[in-house]
Amino acid sequence: MKTNPITHRRHYVITYDVSDDKRRNRIFKTLYDHGDHVQFSVFVCQLTKRERVDLMAKLTHIVNHKEDQIMLIDLGTAQTDCRTLIQTVGKAYYPLTSTFIV
Numbered sequence: 537m538k539t540n541p542i543t544h545r546r547h548y549v550i551t552y553d554v555s556d557d558k559r560r561n562r563i564f565k566t567l568y569d570h571g572d573h574v575q576f577s578v579f580v581c582q583l584t585k586r587e588r589v590d591l592m593a594k595l596t597h598i599v600n601h602k603e604d605q606i607m608l609i610d611l612g613t614a615q616t617d618c619r620t621l622i623q624t625v626g627k628a629y630y631p632l633t634s635t636f637i638v
Contacts, residue, residue: 545582545614552577554604562598563606566591582614 550567554560554577567573570591571581583591588608595606 544584546584546588547611547614547616548581548583548588549609549611550579550581550606551609552604552606554599554606556600556603559598559600559604563595566594566598 548571550571552560552563552567554563560577564573567579567581570583570587571579574580581591592608599606
């Protein structure tokens with residue numbers, strides 16, 4: 537029996553606090569390839585375990601471990617409506633939707 541690949545994905549909030557502009561830009565570009573940029577230093581990503589491990593390995597090589605911080609927060613399976621897990625004050629959070637042009 538085949539399983540739905542979406543069940544292997546999880547929602548993550550990834551935030552970063554990086555003092556150096558060059559490192560911050562590299563982290564932004566790396567995260568931009570993996571998720572939705574929702575605030576200045578915040579991304580929401582849907583990742584498999586393998587994608588998460590690979591992403592964290594890439595980020596590990598970019599950060600200065602004494603000055604910078606990246607936080608990865610697991611919000612549950614990709615099937616979970618993450619809008620029910622994220623509280624906002626002010627502007628509401630709406631997940632970005634993918635658009636396909638054929």
